[in-house]
Amino acid sequence: MIELAILGILKESELHGYELKKHLRRVLGPLSNVSFGSLYPALNRLERQGAVAVVAVDEGAARAVPPMTGSFAGEAAAFRARRLVTRGPRNKKVYGITAAGEARLAELMADPAEDERSFGMKLAFFRWCDRPTRLHLLERRRSSLRARLEETRRAVGTRGNDDPYVRALMEHDTESTMHDIAWINRLIASEEQAGEERATEPTGGQP
Amino acid sequence: MIELAILGILKESELHGYELKKHLRRVLGPLSNVSFGSLYPALNRLERQGAVAVVAVDEGAARAVPPMTGSFAGEAAAFRARRLVTRGPRNKKVYGITAAGEARLAELMADPAEDERSFGMKLAFFRWCDRPTRLHLLERRRSSLRARLEETRRAVGTRGNDDPYVRALMEHDTESTMHDIAWINRLIASEEQAGEERATEPTGGQP
């Protein structure tokens, strides 16, 4: 989940962790408000996997490492410098996505697992995948929404569910789900329409 | 979360774990599809806390414990019996909510934390709390939805958010949130109306 988010954002532009979090918030809005405590470990994980790479490090880091002196005090300084490198003086590490990372992103986008959540995030990165994949994701989403609709309707029909609040909850869930399905239908339609225009345009069809 | 669900269901009727999961699915529908791996530990936790208590155990359990013989084979049998008691032959443990559990339920319902999720679950158990609490929960939910609406609108207004898919996502989020707010408004209105009717009815108001 968080890896998909990171790769999707980094594909647009090279950023360091702190900026990344802000972009994430801007693009995904209320969805997925990642914390630093999971963002930085995830970046390191992705770096180890070769999906992202450090493009540039702030010169501040170099400045923070004093020259070796050979003295006892020098050893202490070296230890301190090592800490500074590991921890962070304004050690901005700007990350970029690698070829392997782009492959991983495509893989995560197409991944059939965990549909219910994460659909919004995938949609936010739709520009990074081709039309067939987009249509496939939209149709899968629609079918899971339909299943939800069915389940809720079945639950409403069950004897013993006569509490007005539970009833209200289920009616609202039904409405929202239908609303979502209609939305997905519009997205599918416009996707198909765009595909047709692409297909007819090159020949210069008459109006 | 799961404790709220368990207590809310048990307040309606005494059940054993397996039944509880089915009721949970029926009442909460697509919300919160708890697994056994978290349900049983949660029940034990609640039992230790005194919030729920075992009301009855299936006689199957007693039948599974053979009488002591004092022999070596008897010891082995005792060991096996202990295992059977711990693990489970059809060892139905029917749980009921205690007074402490009802207090805990009220506490969990009013708990201001973790609003975003869990609101649906609280609504499903609305019948267990009084009108002021209900109104308070509804108003808190409304204010958090309004905040979300604001945040999404701010994000849409930010430069750099010109991707059509991100745009579609945010517009849909805005619509859904507005829809939700309207729903909450209706719930608040009907709650207030019910309150007024209660207040005027005892005097026998003329139509």
Place this chain on the structure above:
DNA sequence: GTCATCATGTAAGCCGTTACATGATTGC
């Protein structure tokens, strides 16, 4: 007699959070 369902639990792991630690830079 065997297969689906009922019934309860444990162990390992995933994915995230909050709280903590550390220090640089900027604006007042």
Place this chain on the structure above:
DNA sequence: GCAATCATGTAACGGCTTACATGATGAC
């Protein structure tokens, strides 16, 4: 010079899932 923000990370914990283990009961 001092606070707010920038910037990166670690540690501990939380809550839930999946997979595993175990066995009873009923239907066929």
